[in-house]
Amino acid sequence: MSGPRVRFAPSPTGYFHVGSARTALFNWFIARQSADGVFLLRIEDTDAERNREEWVDGIISAMHWLGFVEDEGPFRQSDNTAAHDAAVTALLEAWYLYPCACTADEVQARKGDNKTPGYDGFCRDRAVPRGPGTALRFRTPREGATTVPDLIRGDVVTSNAVIEDFVVARSSGAALFALANVVDDRNDRITHVIRGEEHLPNTPKQILLWEALSAATGNVVQVPVYAHLPVLVNEQRKKLSKRRDPVAVESYRDQGYLPAAITNYLSLLGWSPRGDEEKVPLSTCIEQFRLEDVSHSPAFFDLKKMAHLNGEYIRELPLEEFLEASAPWVSPWASNWQPTDRTPPWTAADFDGDTWRRIAPLVQERVALLGDIVEMVDFFFLPVAPFDEAAFDKTIGRDENGQALLSNALEVFATVEWTAPTLHQATVALGESLGLNLRKAQAPLRCAVTGRTVGPPLFESLEYLGRDRTLTRIREALAKVAG
Template sequence: MSSPNNHRHVRVRLAPSPTGEVHIGTMWLAQFNWLYAKQQGGKFILRIEDTDQKRLVPGSVERLYEALAWYGFAPDEGPREGGAYGPYVQSERLTLYQDTAAKLVASGHAYHCFCTPQRLEEVRTNQAAQKLPPRYDRTCRAVDPAEAQARVMKGEPSTIRCKLPLTGTITHHDLVRGDVTFAWEQIDDSVILKSDGFPTYHLAVVVDDHLMEISHVFRAEEWLPSVPKHLFLYEALHWTPPHFAHFPLILGTDRSKLSKRHGATTALSYRDDGFLPEAMQNFLLLMGWHPKGDTEVISTEQAIREFKIEDLHPAGAVFDRQKLEWLNGWYIRQMPIDDLRARLQYFWELPEELRDDIEWQNRAISIVRDRLKTLRDIVAASDFLIPRIWEERVPSIAVDLFIPKKGTTESTIDALEWMDNHLGTLNDPRDAATLKEGTIAAIAEAGRKNGDVLWPVRTALSLLPNSPDVFDLIVTIGSIESRRRIRSVIEALQRASR
């Protein structure tokens, strides 16, 4: 059984490849790495694994830093931060990998492979025809080391492969999955150093994790089959391996692997869609792990106190966007209005006359915030409050909207005229509760019913069947604008009745 290291200090790392947009799964792993480091008083390291030069996408590292900053997972060490264990970019560490590969060859734990890409393709084709798993046939493993060295010295292209045991088993204790046993006969002699001098993942990750004194490796379960190769390299180099925890796949609500058909999958797309970083942190925490109790809302401070990696569920973590929207809405409702207003500015396209009207914006936010699932929703939730948009829409609204179930056009016109006159007797109201109390009393005194008056007034002000409270609307848009809208709807009803 493999024995994990006994580092005195916790050091964890996020080690993505800069091959495009940052996937939400990367931020999920980043959160648990960052969280564990904070909990244990350790360090969270960012390392860039760019050894697959053909797949590099310019700007990927910048986007990664942008995502980490927005989600709130700042590294303690990394390419920008520096640190005592750098460089933190693998392409700047090539001699370390090359020297290590040479040591493995010299000790008999690796060998040069001279097979051409064409031959390897033929091997794979033949294996597929026989319905065998694709695997190197170990032809060059039999080449005498002296002959191999002579061929290398003559300049013959070669890779270096690890020379794994052919029989027996190895058992690894995973912090998430418990003991996992692998049979050596089912594991390939993988390439660890390519012919261009760049390492593959298997060599680079072992060298870097050792030299950077990584104590715990939290990574996706897709790397679990690679554990035997990595443990082999640790043992061959007389290095102590870190603790490993292999996290489950992120699944959609249909239990299949999360993909674009489930919605957005890139980390920064959630920012652009109007989600809050606080909500994203909370949501990602609860994917596969949950504190004691039934609460769905958990602070970072609580998570730091209560999180245990052993409590992470090994089954797939379900990404439920509806749950995320609910959680995001909860955070929106709890946020101080000045903070919320500031965050809404990126999405809220207000006319020039309202852009600096903080009082109007605060009133508008206060009556629609309960309807917001994301910051982007502010546009659809509040646009009817803007006079120009209301004017553009009113001609297309069916007049039936304004008429209560048991009302008529004539009774609706009468009710709206009454409200127009009532508002004319008041100073511009600033308090919805006071306005409501006075108006309800006036309706009763006039011998009218609340629904007969308030339904047509509310729909007249909003042009919506479902909208905020009528008194909140009047206070938000003001008495003058409210009366203008009421009179416009009266005219529309009169035209329709001719």
């Protein structure tokens, strides 16, 4: 007995959707659980109008970036049209299909008082000749029922009477998804079809097609077992949509999510590892994952939780890896990959790798996304600190103590030993002379030097910024008050 053969079959109509990523992940789990499991990638690109070549590369590279690598493929569904055509012919000859000349409007009009849902089978017995304008419909059995063996939901039984005579081939002769997908799954010897819940309603049709193909061609292939994953929803509890919701894996990469955090988070949607720990390595998921344990109800895609997890993964990175991982955001010119929609506000000339390396450990424990680093360290590399006017007003502009503290700091800092601890002590003393605690005393200093009210620890920041630049910025802040 050979291992499971699963496939991930995206349609290249856009960026790599997080819902697709989750489907790929669960498929990949099943493949990796067995030494001889196979994870196959098939690009379902038969709808030329909606597919774009650039999306294919994007989806594959995003998938690889997440860590899923296909064992077979990537195959193109469009390369299998000969097999699809042969299936259409076999099915037509075996009387499973019939030509239908109804237009979309006519089908719509006939829906009125029919008993079966959808198309009423008007052309089923009219012996319409096959020709231009005739689609091919499946002669759905009127009796009996079709059972979908679903590992997640159990057997799902649908009465054949409620399955319409669906279109299998366009009037152009080309097979539609329902058929093409089945033909390919048969040829690829797929054992487990793991896909989104939105496919559940058309699965009975596909099983009917599968069995018809076995009968018509004499090539009897075992129907796969199915697993329909609950959909991912937004805050309105609607299926995540490309149009409304931020779903592109590529955009999460741009923001600075780590692949491990994304896959770990995705594994938690509809499933959970044993025990109380949710932050688990993929190897643990592979060990423990069972389709039978997947939840039945839609899951909300919670960005806050994913960001939190990402922060945990960032914090546990060894410094060297953190430095390497953050390069696309802090020094993209020296990186082999860079986010598409953001570049640092500083230039390569103004960037100082040594300073970054020194402050990095303090930044590492403060960010949830790698993209957040930029705002936290920009004052080091920008010629002029990026002033937050409200903060300036509050801590310096309208605060005489703040101004006094800066004036005094100008003198003291001119000669004090330039290390974080001594700067710390000096600031405590500066504050005391004005009756300010350190919390109050650091505020104007921080604002003058970093332009912000929040940031990495101040005294280390001053040390790494250097005496000259610190004094200059204090002078500039004071000048700003005056004028």
